[in-house]
Amino acid sequence: MRIMAFDYGTKRIGIAITDPMQIIATGLSTVHPKDIWTFLADYLTKEEVETFVVGKPLQMDGSASESFQHIKGFVRKLKKTYPLIPIVEVDERFTSKMASQVIAQSELKKSKRQEKGLVDTVSATIILQTYMDTKI
Structure with missing residues (x-):
């Protein structure tokens, strides 16, 4: 069974998934928040997901950030819609910065590197x- 992760934003939700053996994390898609429920319903008819992981935006001092309210609503609906799939929240403080660095250092063409959803x-x-690193 797979593990699915979300980087929730009000404009886009980044989605990543593991392989069935839960060894490799791979970017899956970027979806508009209004389309996430259709996307999940479709995906979950084809693949089994055992856990949802949601990025939890925190301030440097560990307190909730402004965008935390949006994530709380998303997590609440996720729990209600898929009550049998546990949800884990993970500190996402530096992920966007790290992602930008990874993309900048990649060998992707400039046009691909500039895609906002990436x-x-x-x-x-x-x-x-x-x-996954904390589960080992």
């Missing part, structure tokens, strides 16, 4: 990898 997908992958 940062969200890479951020979700970093969130997922962080969670």
